[in-house]
Amino acid sequence: MAIYRKCHSFRTLLTNQLKFNFLLNEKKFTNSVYKCNEIPKSSGIKLSDLSDRYNTKFNVVHTASSVEPRYVFANNELDLSDIEVYGFDYDYTLAVYKESLHYLIYDLGRNVLIEKYKYPKDILKLDYIPDFAIRGLHYDVENGLLMKIDSFHQIQLGSVYKGLTRIDDEEVLNLYNGSYVPQKLIRSTGGGEQLRMKQLNDLFSVPEICLLSNVTDYFNRNHITYSPEILFNDTQNAVQSIHPLMHKMIDENLIHKYLDKHNSLNTFLHRLKDNNKKMFLITNSPFKFVPFRHYDIESDCQKWEKVSTLERGNIYMEGTVHQLLEMTGWKGNSILYFGDQIYSDLADITLNFGWRTGAIIVELEREIKTFNSEDFREAVSALQALQLLIDESHKTNDNHLLDQLIQQRDALRARTKTLFNPQFGSIFRTHNNPTYFSRRLFRYSDIYMSFVTNLCNYSMNHIFCPRRGLLPHESNISQVHIQDNQSNLP
Numbered sequence: 001m002a003i004y005r006k007c008h009s010f011r012t013l014l015t016n017q018l019k020f021n022f023l024l025n026e027k028k029f030t031n032s033v034y035k036c037n038e039i040p041k042s043s044g045i046k047l048s049d050l051s052d053r054y055n056t057k058f059n060v061v062h063t064a065s066s067v068e069p070r071y072v073f074a075n076n077e078l079d080l081s082d083i084e085v086y087g088f089d090y091d092y093t094l095a096v097y098k099e100s101l102h103y104l105i106y107d108l109g110r111n112v113l114i115e116k117y118k119y120p121k122d123i124l125k126l127d128y129i130p131d132f133a134i135r136g137l138h139y140d141v142e143n144g145l146l147m148k149i150d151s152f153h154q155i156q157l158g159s160v161y162k163g164l165t166r167i168d169d170e171e172v173l174n175l176y177n178g179s180y181v182p183q184k185l186i187r188s189t190g191g192g193e194q195l196r197m198k199q200l201n202d203l204f205s206v207p208e209i210c211l212l213s214n215v216t217d218y219f220n221r222n223h224i225t226y227s228p229e230i231l232f233n234d235t236q237n238a239v240q241s242i243h244p245l246m247h248k249m250i251d252e253n254l255i256h257k258y259l260d261k262h263n264s265l266n267t268f269l270h271r272l273k274d275n276n277k278k279m280f281l282i283t284n285s286p287f288k289f290v291p292f293r294h295y296d297i298e299s300d301c302q303k304w305e306k307v308s309t310l311e312r313g314n315i316y317m318e319g320t321v322h323q324l325l326e327m328t329g330w331k332g333n334s335i336l337y338f339g340d341q342i343y344s345d346l347a348d349i350t351l352n353f354g355w356r357t358g359a360i361i362v363e364l365e366r367e368i369k370t371f372n373s374e375d376f377r378e379a380v381s382a383l384q385a386l387q388l389l390i391d392e393s394h395k396t397n398d399n400h401l402l403d404q405l406i407q408q409r410d411a412l413r414a415r416t417k418t419l420f421n422p423q424f425g426s427i428f429r430t431h432n433n434p435t436y437f438s439r440r441l442f443r444y445s446d447i448y449m450s451f452v453t454n455l456c457n458y459s460m461n462h463i464f465c466p467r468r469g470l471l472p473h474e475s476n477i478s479q480v481h482i483q484d485n486q487s488n489l490p
């Protein structure tokens with residue numbers, strides 16, 4: 001069978017993990033589940049045809065070409081010739097850091113927990129675990145659980161952790177009375193209330209989550225009574241408090257150890273300058289760390305006079321977006337602003353001021369490489385083909401067949417998730433839906449990319465257009481499904 005030749009790695013997975021072997025061998029398929037003469041006539045499905053039909057569906061969904069990791073992706077139409085001003089956030093937008101910075105943040109945060117908050121010295125033995133967490137996760141401060149939530153507020157089962165321990169699906173379903181998280185727990189209504197679900201949205205939060213999970217695990221193992229909310233607040237405050245120390249440590253001599261140098265950044269910024277584009281940088285990092293802040297350089301402090309105009313080459317601090325627009329005369333839709341934090345960098349300026357926005361998501365490059373890998377493509381094609389068979393099987397009375405297909409699908413889902421991150425999967429999707437993080441990304445950014453210099457691959461007048469994605473009722477896969485179904489119609 002074609003599937004057998006194609007999927008060597010996948011074949012091993014199926015052989016080892018799944019009882020239902022029809023994907024590999026038609027004979028095994030019929031022997032392992034039914035004999036042909038036992039097929040209920042009411043099912044409308046001829047089992048001898050199932051593997052062929054699976055292959056047809058697999059091939060339909062397996063033909064997509066690879067995605068270039070350095071593309072710029074459009075959520076909304078954006079004509080670059082309309083853009084006169086380019087603005088940038090600093091950390092993880094213009095400055096992208098190596099993973100060594102996560103180790104440093106973790107170590108410094110852990111020290112603060114011990115020295116300032118008097119946490120047990122034993123936590124010194126708990127090291128940073130790379131790839132434990134991803135950004136965009138939610139932490140339930142009441143139950144002390146870390147989890148991934150999708151755009152429909154559904155918890156992704158299998159991605160819920162207390163400390164370093166995965167929580168059983170049944171326990172999660174009992175705790176939340178299902179898998180739905182009500183809006184009031186997750187989204188502020190603007191009344192300044194404390195939310196029970198805290199979302200961890202930036203890359204600095206990845207080492208913070210790991211520290212929180214390690215400490216939680218230590219407390220659990222040693223039967224130390226604690227409030228998850230207090231642990232969360234202490235960890236967050238500890239990590240936030242290290243920024244001045246971190247900036248002091250990362251001086252000119254050490255910057256190369258932490259900063260991922262992109263030579264093309266110079267080319268990119270010069271290209272903007274040569275095309276008479278105005279540029280500005282907004283950062284909350286100290287001036288000595290980023291040499292673009294409102295300081296009087298000679299006296300090394302801020303001036304006292306009221307600022308009524310903004311002059312090129314000067315550094316300003318504080319102020320508001322509204323004042324910035326008033327003083328410069330810039331129109332919101334002529335500004336393209338880049339940031340890595342969906343809420344604090346992008347949401348307000350696009351919702352309230354109409355700025356065009358570009359999100360910088362450094363994880364994108366790695367996720368696209370996984371997406372392009374043969375392992376992933378085969379697994380996801382098989383998943384979609386299986387899902388179509390499951391859809392068809394629903395109209396039968398054959399619950400045993402349906403159970404087998406669902407069991408196989410669930411094993412494959414777990415496998416595809418692990419290809420991105422063993423605990424939490426992709427930052428962009430759960431099994432079927434975009435994540436909560438993705439939904440905000442698509443809403444608050446016009447374009448998104450792994451790094452700003454990806455724009456060097458496009459002209460200064462490029463018009464970005466979102467791909468005309470198929471709506472569920474327009475899917476060509478569904479059309480294959482319908483055509484196949486029609487052949488079964490009486």
Ligand SMILES: [Mg+2]
Pocket residue numbers: 089090091092093339340341
């Ligand atoms: Mg940033």
